[in-house]
Amino acid sequence: AVAPPLLEVANIEVVYNDVILVLRGLSLAVPQGKIVALLGANGAGKSTTLKAISGLLKTEEGEVTRGEVRFAGERIDGIDPHEIVRRGIFQVMEGRRIISDMTCLENLRLGAYTRRDNEVRQDIERVYEFFPRLKERTGLAGYLSGGEQQMLAIGRALMARPKLILMDEPSMGLSPLLVKEVFGIVRRINAELGVTILLVEQNARMALSVADYGYVMEGGKVVLDGTAADLASNEDVKEFYLGGH
Ligand code: ATP
Numbered sequence: 503a504v505a506p507p508l509l510e511v512a513n514i515e516v517v518y519n520d521v522i523l524v525l526r527g528l529s530l531a532v533p534q535g536k537i538v539a540l541l542g543a544n545g546a547g548k549s550t551t552l553k554a555i556s557g558l559l560k561t562e563e564g565e566v567t568r569g570e571v572r573f574a575g576e577r578i579d580g581i582d583p584h585e586i587v588r589r590g591i592f593q594v595m596e597g598r599r600i601i602s603d604m605t606c607l608e609n610l611r612l613g614a615y616t617r618r619d620n621e622v623r624q625d626i627e628r629v630y631e632f633f634p635r636l637k638e639r640t641g642l643a644g645y646l647s648g649g650e651q652q653m654l655a656i657g658r659a660l661m662a663r664p665k666l667i668l669m670d671e672p673s674m675g676l677s678p679l680l681v682k683e684v685f686g687i688v689r690r691i692n693a694e695l696g697v698t699i700l701l702v703e704q705n706a707r708m709a710l711s712v713a714d715y716g717y718v719m720e721g722g723k724v725v726l727d728g729t730a731a732d733l734a735s736n737e738d739v740k741e742f743y744l745g746g747h
Contacts, residue, residue: 506575507531508698509555509591509666514569514579516547516554516722518562524550526722527569532666537692537699539709539730541743542719548702549596551719552668555700556593557583573666588616590665594655596674596702602644606636609643609654613661622661629657632687649680656687666698667691673705681705685712706743710734718743 509532516525525547532538540548553559554566555573560583571579578586592613600609610629614622630637633653639646643654652672659667672688673681689712691697703709710716710730718726718739726738733739 505534506572508534508574509700510570510572511551511555512570512572514554514571515567516550516559516564517567518564520565524564524722525554528719528723529569530717530724530727532698532700533715535692535696535698536714537688537701537712539706539713539716540700540702540719541706541709541716541733541739543742544704546719547722548719549670550722552593552670552700552702554579555586556591556668557581557586558593558595584616587662587664590663591668592659592662592664592666593668594659594670594672596670600643600646600651600654600658603642605641606639606643606646606654609658610636610661613658616662625661625663629660632660632690633657648675649677649684652676652680652684653687656684656691660691660695660697664697666700669699669701671702671704673703673708681708688712706739707734 511528511530513527513529514525515527517523528551540551542548555571559565566579570577573589573591610626635650636654636657646654672684685708688699692699701709710733713730716730716733717724
């Protein structure tokens with residue numbers, strides 16, 4: 503038998519403030535060890551999808567009103583976001599959301615808040631191997647450049663030793679060179695640490711260059727999905743998301 507995917511979102515509906523229907527029967531699957539990209543125009547519901555998985559919807563008056571989210575074979579929709587982190591899912595929010603009046607190191611330690619083991623120090627060293635620049639920055643995180651803040655946000659996620667990282671727009675606000683660097687690190691985190699990644703990105707070209715599989719969302723549901731290679735050569739995807747080239 504084929505193993506079930508690590509993450510399975512089945513036909514979910516999400517409503518904000520009891521009235522605004524944003525996801526309308528969205529389904530997707532993320533197999534263990536893969537990178538999956540979630541593409542779509544502004545407002546398609548990509549961030550909402552990630553928050554439905556991480557449980558952070560609750561903090562914005564949102565709710566999964568239909569369907570199921572399953573992780574490692576168990577239902578997680580409706581459970582507490584901290585419990586979801588404990589089970590191995592960590593969301594790197596759009597806009598980075600690091601704590602600007604804490605140091606880099608303090609931000610990294612925060613990522614480990616659900617852990618009870620004594621290997622935090624060694625994991626901080628591992629984060630520094632991925633992001634050597636963070637080791638040199640001893641001041642407050644608020645003074646880091648945009649690229650460094652994005653790296654810190656990803657480093658903080660790694661501190662939770664997640665099985666699955668949900669990444670919302672890691673390229674946002676970064677120069678093309680930094681975007682390349684960040685995506686190179688996304689690929690390494692997947693390849694070297696075996697972390698499964700679900701990636702939301704406006705930069706479809708970059709996302710498809712690192713992903714194994716992709717989904718395209720429109721109006722709160724999936725309208726197209728396929729291998730990254732198939733999507734990258736799909737005429738509609740090219741026209742609407744890859745700038746027509
Ligand atoms: P973007 O790239 O612009 O973030 P997106 O595809 O991630 O787009 P979402 O942020 O998920 O889309 O938003 C989908 C829809 O849900 C939008 O119409 C948005 O206005 C609405 N929405 C998002 N958050 C809330 C909220 N907290 N309360 C009410 N409506 C919301």
